Every structure is written in structure tokens, then in C-alpha cells.
Amino acid sequence: MRKKRYVVKQRSRMILRIGILALGALLAIGLVFGLIHLLKSTKKGAKELTELPFTDTANYAYTGSGFLYFQEGKLCYKDIADSRKDTSYKINTDELKLTASDSISVLYHDTAVQIVGSEAPIVVSGKVLGVKCSQAHVAVLREDSAGKTAIVIYDGAGTQTDQMDFDAADLIDFGFSNRQDETLWTLEMDLSASTPVCTITTYNLATKRTTGVINVQNQLTGDVIFTDKSLFLSCTSDLIRYTLAGSSEVYRISVYGWKLADSSIGESPILLYKQRGGSNSILKLYTVPEGDVGSAAISTVHPPEGALGEFLIKGKLVIYTPTAAYTYSAAGKLLSRDDLPIEIDGAKKLSDDHIMLSKDGKLYISVTK
Numbered sequence: 205m206r207k208k209r210y211v212v213k214q215r216s217r218m219i220l221r222i223g224i225l226a227l228g229a230l231l232a233i234g235l236v237f238g239l240i241h242l243l244k245s246t247k248k249g250a251k252e253l254t255e256l257p258f259t260d261t262a263n264y265a266y267t268g269s270g271f272l273y274f275q276e277g278k279l280c281y282k283d284i285a286d287s288r289k290d291t292s293y294k295i296n297t298d299e300l301k302l303t304a305s306d307s308i309s310v311l312y313h314d315t316a317v318q319i320v321g322s323e324a325p326i327v328v329s330g331k332v333l334g335v336k337c338s339q340a341h342v343a344v345l346r347e348d349s350a351g352k353t354a355i356v357i358y359d360g361a362g363t364q365t366d367q368m369d370f371d372a373a374d375l376i377d378f379g380f381s382n383r384q385d386e387t388l389w390t391l392e393m394d395l396s397a398s399t400p401v402c403t404i405t406t407y408n409l410a411t412k413r414t415t416g417v418i419n420v421q422n423q424l425t426g427d428v429i430f431t432d433k434s435l436f437l438s439c440t441s442d443l444i445r446y447t448l449a450g451s452s453e454v455y456r457i458s459v460y461g462w463k464l465a466d467s468s469i470g471e472s473p474i475l476l477y478k479q480r481g482g483s484n485s486i487l488k489l490y491t492v493p494e495g496d497v498g499s500a501a502i503s504t505v506h507p508p509e510g511a512l513g514e515f516l517i518k519g520k521l522v523i524y525t526p527t528a529a530y531t532y533s534a535a536g537k538l539l540s541r542d543d544l545p546i547e548i549d550g551a552k553k554l555s556d557d558h559i560m561l562s563k564d565g566k567l568y569i570s571v572t573k
Contacts, residue, residue: 252545252571253544253545253561253568253569253570254284254568255566255567255568256566256567256568256569257275258271258273258275258567259565259566259567260562260567262274262275263300263301263302264302265302265303265304265309266304266554266555266558266560267305267306267309268304268306269283269284269285269306270282270283270284270285270289272302272304272309273302274300274302275292277294277296278293278294278295279292279293279311280293299313300312300313301313303335303336303337304337305337305338305339305380306339307339307340307360308320308337308339308340308341308342309337310337312335313332314331314332315327315328315331316328316332317332317335317342317344319342319358319360319361319362321360322360322362323362324362326358326364328344328346329346329348330347330348330354331346331347332344332346333345333346333347333353336378336379336380337380338386338409339384340360340409340410341357341358341359341360341380341386341388341409342357342358342359343355343356343357343378343388344356344357345375345378352369352370353375354367354368355368355375355388357388357409365409366407366409366412368390368407370390370392374392374393374394376391376392376426377390377426378390379428381406382430382469385408385410386408387407387408387409387415388406388407388409389404389405389406389407389428390404390405390407391403391404391426391428392404392405393424399421400421400423401419401420401421402419402420402421402423402424402425402439403417403418403419403420404418404420404425404428404435404437405417405418406435415449415451416446416448416450416451417451418435418437418451418453420437420439423440424439424440425437425438425439425440427464429467429469429473430448430469431448431469431494433448433494434446434447434448434454435447435451436467436473436475438459438464438475439459441458441459441460442456442457442458442459442460443456443457443458443459443475443490443492443500444456445492445494445498454496454498455496455498456498457490457492457498457500459477461479461480462477462479462480462488463477463478463479463480464477465477465478465487465514466514466515466553468516468517468520468556470519472492472534473491473494474489474490474492474516474519474534475490475492475516476488476489476490476514476516476521477490478514484507484511484514485506485507486504486505487504487505487506487507487514487521488502488503488505489502489505489521489535489536490502491503503534503535503536504536505521505523505536508525508528508530509525510525510526511523511524512524512525512526512548512549512550512551513550513551513552513553515551515553515559517553517572519534520532520533521533521534521536524544524548524551524559524561526544526547526548526549527543527548528541529542529544546561546563546568548563549562549563550562550563554569556572557572558571558572559572
């Protein structure tokens with residue numbers, strides 16, 4: 205379980221390790237790329253289907269408006285909407301990982317983290333296990349030599365602002381909400397009792413306060429969904445709604461035998477469920493209320509033959525087959541069937557605005573309507 209949480213006022217000035225040299229060459233990226241501005245580009249004028257300049261084996265990260273990727277000894281940026289913003293910078297290594305949000309991009313490896321546009325790399329005491337970005341913060345999951353884990357929080361300039369410590373086996377996942385209040389959530393699991401106990405804790409990084417603690421017994425949870433009014437947990441047996449303020453349980457809806465596949469947060473949250481066990485012959489759409497009564501509107505959809513991917517896009521269900529995209533209402537009614545300009549063998553949702561399609565390793569972007 206989480207033991208302590210404290211604020212570090214000043215970054216360590218420890219000597220850079222050998223591993224940091226791979227990131228040292230990236231210090232000029234903020235100047236050369238101007239990525240702080242590039243990653244905030246508008247999304248007008250993009251073509252309906254655009255082939256990307258890298259394949260499915262590339263090391264890349266989606267930024268919301270484009271892609272960072274490594275290619276032939278260069279770190280490149282590809283803007284979806286405006287090719288004039290495309291640029292590249294020669295580097296001496298591609299043994300780095302990439303992650304990004306709409307406003308922050310990060311390059312990292314086992315011992316160091318570079319926030320694009322910040323003055324210096326961050327030397328990590330221990331091993332970097334993962335990095336996630338919000339609009340204004342970067343969360344670095346690290347493991348020390350004793351096997352203890354911690355989430356270390358940095359602002360966009362690379363200054364450490366917070367830290368949460370955990371026992372090594374307890375922390376299962378972490379992430380940021382899709383809201384604009386800089387909420388970080390963590391998921392821990394305690395297996396010491398006869399039945400597992402999952403604990404979800406939320407923090408407001410702007411105020412440095414814990415905003416909620418939720419304990420779920422006798423079932424596992426792995427999906428955390430935020431709206432402006434609610435926090436939903438999709439567990440192995442139940443979909444549970446909590447109030448956003450205070451994290452009080454409001455209602456439960458049975459979803460036993462089904463697993464969450466996607467969500468769309470609008471005026472009424474819509475959740476897409478698939479059958480557990482690998483069968484995709486039936487899909488369920490749950491339109492869930494944010495009041496006191498768990499009276500969800502549930503509809504079913506039978507996917508067309510050869511379905512490659514099913515996603516919720518702007519309140520509608522979109523199903524991709526190799527040759528077409530089928531759009532359904534939240535009530536499960538087929539609204540349209542659109543032929544694709546190419547035959548595909550894969551589809552992946554990046555955001556409500558962009559779908560990535562693939563064919564024989566080549567990647568394409570479809571801008572949603």
C-alpha cells in the first residue's frame with residue numbers, strides 16, 4: 205500500500221550517469237523542433253485518409269495532432285493537419301521510448317527522462333518503468349534498488365513537484381483523468397487477505413491533495429473512467445458509479461461475463477462492452493445515467509462479418525471491416541456504411557478525432573467526422 209507522499213522542492217543535482225548521454229543530444233530538440241508550438245497545431249485541412257511516413261514496427265508516439273517517431277537516425281515530427289510543420293532532427297541513438305499528451309512530449313530510457321522543451325534531462329534514481337503525461341505534468345514510475353516503486357511528478361519544465369511511494373507488488377496501474385483538473389489516479393491491489401482488495405486513489409496535482417480513496421472487494425478492476433460528475437469503475441462483475449467529489453458509491457450495474465472495450469464521454473456516458481472469452485458476436489452499448497439510479501439504457505449490436513475493430517467515436521459506435529466503416533447510434537441502430545478507400549487489415553482508435561488504419565505494415569490516419 206502507499207506509505208507516504210511528500211513534496212520535493214528542489215531537483216537533485218547529482219552527476220549525470222553514462223546512460224544520460226543518450227538524452228544529452230536531445231537538449232536542442234526544443235529549439236530545433238519548436239515542438240512546444242508544433243504539438244498545439246490546429247486540426248483543420250487534414251485529408252480523410254493520409255499515409256504515415258513510418259510503418260507499424262516504428263518507435264512512435266501520438267501527440268493528439270501528430271506523431272513523434274524515429275527513422276534513419278532522426279527524431280521526426282509529422283503533423284496530421286499541416287505538413288508545413290513536419291520536421292526532423294538528427295540524433296545519435298534511437299534506443300529511446302516516446303510518450304506524449306496534447307501539450308507535453310517525453311523521451312526516456314531506463315535511467316533518464318527528457319521533457320521536450322525543458323532545459324535539461326531528468327536523472328532518475330533507479331529504473332524507469334513507465335511514463336505518462338497530462339496537460340501540465342509528467343508522472344514517472346520508477347523502481348529503486350530495493351524493489352520499491354514510486355510515482356514521481358514533474359511539471360512541464362522538469363521540476364519535481366510531488367512523489368508517491370508504494371510497496372513493489374501493490375501498484376497495478378496509474379494514469380491521468382481526461383478532465384482538465386490535473387487529476388492523477390492510482391490502482392493498487394492487496395492480496396494478503398482471502399479475497400483481493402483493489403484501491404483507487406485520486407490526487408489533484410494542482411492542489412497537491414488526495415481527492416478520493418475507493419476500496420473494491422471481491423472483484424478486480426482495471427478500467428477507470430472520469431466524467432465531469434462521476435468516476436466509473438468497470439470491474440469483473442459490476443460497473444460502479446461514484447461521485448467525483450468524495451468518491452461515494454452511488455449504484456452498481458451487473459456486467460458479469462462482459463469486459464469494457466471503449467467509452468465515450470458526452471452528455472450521457474456511453475460504454476462499449478464485449479463478451480469475455482474472445483467471442484465478439486455480440487456487442488453491448490450501455491448509456492449510463494449520472495443520477496442516483498442505475499437504470500442504464502442497454503442496446504446490442506451484431507458486428508458485421510470480418511470486423512477488425514469496434515470503437516466509440518463522438519457518441520456513436522463505429523465498426524471497421526477490411527472494406528468499410530459501419531456507424532451505429534447509441535441505441536444500436538445502423539446509421540451508415542462507408543466504403544474505405546483502401547482495404548485494411550487493422551484499425552486502432554487514437555482519439556475521438558483520429559483512427560489509425562493499417563495494411564501490410566503501412567499505417568494510415570482517418571480523420572473522423
